[in-house]
Amino acid sequence: MNFGVPLGLSSGLCWGAADFFGGMQSRRLPALTVAFWSQVAGALGLAAALAVSGTRPTPAGVAWGLVAGAGSGCALVLFYRGLAEGTMSIVAPVSACGAAVPVAAALLTGHRPGALAGLGVVTAIAGVVLVSRPRRDPGGPARTGRSRRILLMALGSALGFGLFYVFVDAGTTGSRGEPLWVIAGARASSLVMLSTIALVGNRSALRWPGRRIGAVALVGIGDTGANLLFAYAATTGNLAVVGVLGSLYPVATVVLARWLLGERLSGGQNAGVALALTGVGLLAAA
Amino acid sequence: MELIWLVLALLVVNLAAIRFAVDTRPGFEHSRRPWVRPARAGARRSVGG
Numbered sequence: 001m002n003f004g005v006p007l008g009l010s011s012g013l014c015w016g017a018a019d020f021f022g023g024m025q026s027r028r029l030p031a032l033t034v035a036f037w038s039q040v041a042g043a044l045g046l047a048a049a050l051a052v053s054g055t056r057p058t059p060a061g062v063a064w065g066l067v068a069g070a071g072s073g074c075a076l077v078l079f080y081r082g083l084a085e086g087t088m089s090i091v092a093p094v095s096a097c098g099a100a101v102p103v104a105a106a107l108l109t110g111h112r113p114g115a116l117a118g119l120g121v122v123t124a125i126a127g128v129v130l131v132s133r134p135r136r137d138p139g140g141p142a143r144t145g146r147s148r149r150i151l152l153m154a155l156g157s158a159l160g161f162g163l164f165y166v167f168v169d170a171g172t173t174g175s176r177g178e179p180l181w182v183i184a185g186a187r188a189s190s191l192v193m194l195s196t197i198a199l200v201g202n203r204s205a206l207r208w209p210g211r212r213i214g215a216v217a218l219v220g221i222g223d224t225g226a227n228l229l230f231a232y233a234a235t236t237g238n239l240a241v242v243g244v245l246g247s248l249y250p251v252a253t254v255v256l257a258r259w260l261l262g263e264r265l266s267g268g269q270n271a272g273v274a275l276a277l278t279g280v281g282l283l284a285a286a
Numbered sequence: 287m288e289l290i291w292l293v294l295a296l297l298v299v300n301l302a303a304i305r306f307a308v309d310t311r312p313g314f315e316h317s318r319r320p321w322v323r324p325a326r327a328g329a330r331r332s333v334g335g
Contacts, residue, residue: 156298159298201304
């Protein structure tokens with residue numbers, strides 16, 4: 001029996017749920033605190049997976065992982081902060097549009113992306129434009145400025161996650177590094193980046209989350225679990241199918257936000273979310 | 287050359303994170319708890335951001 005499809009679907013669900021609960025925790029704690037301690041918990045889970053797998057690291061693979069983590073840690077903070085402050089049903093799909101960054105990187109290196117990738121980029125951009133259109137809001141200019149700030153955070157996280165894909169691909173495909181070790185390198189450098197941001201800005205942001213540590217740790221373990229599920233699904237199933245299923249993670253976040261938070265969007269925003277998700281799916285399939 | 291663009295993009299994400307992440311207030315969009323805007327502490331209470 002081929003477990004690729006259920007495992008790929010599980011990875012998407014796991015990522016989406018971890019993002020939703022990461023955003024929820026960031027409504028009660030600073031986003032930097034949630035990102036840091038969830039990454040610590042995820043790193044412990046990853047260390048266990050590395051011990052079980054018994055694989056050996058390659059220096060080039062780990063080096064690319066370290067570069068990838070410099071973007072992903074920052075992207076995670078921006079993402080959690082955006083989820084905490086804004087409408088999750090908008091922030092999650094916009095952030096997932098980072099899948100367009102590898103297409104841009106391919107163009108930079110002189111490669112011509114396929115028609116499906118081009119269509120995915122256009123669809124995702126159309127979706128982002130639709131969801132970012134200002135609503136007639138009683139909150140006035142102050143609320144419009146806040147919405148713009150949240151959209152910038154979502155786009156910043158999309159850029160960071162997109163760069164993560166580019167550098168992880170360079171580590172695994174380009175340098176033939178063991179994926180687990182590339183991710184381990186990324187996790188290490190993202191923790192260093194988050195600590196540095198806290199030292200530069202506000203040291204109290206890394207304080208112990210107290211009784212919320214269980215929930216925060218579950219976010220990190222859920223994220224790492226999704227990574228491992230995806231990696232295993234990719235080795236057992238069709239990568240194109242598994243990639244699309246895994247990329248649908250914002251759907252889980254949107255469904256949870258509607259179900260548990262009662263988020264409702266305007267008709268145009270709903271269309272934008274649908275377009276953005278379609279664009280992400282097309283990019284994953286390309 | 288392309289590596290320069292990727293590094294510049296990475297720098298943009300890092301700076302954005304520094305700009306936004308040092309703000310340690312949790313998000314209050316969906317919270318009903320009142321909170322004091324630090325810059326205006328003592329001036330007035332603000333609810334919901």
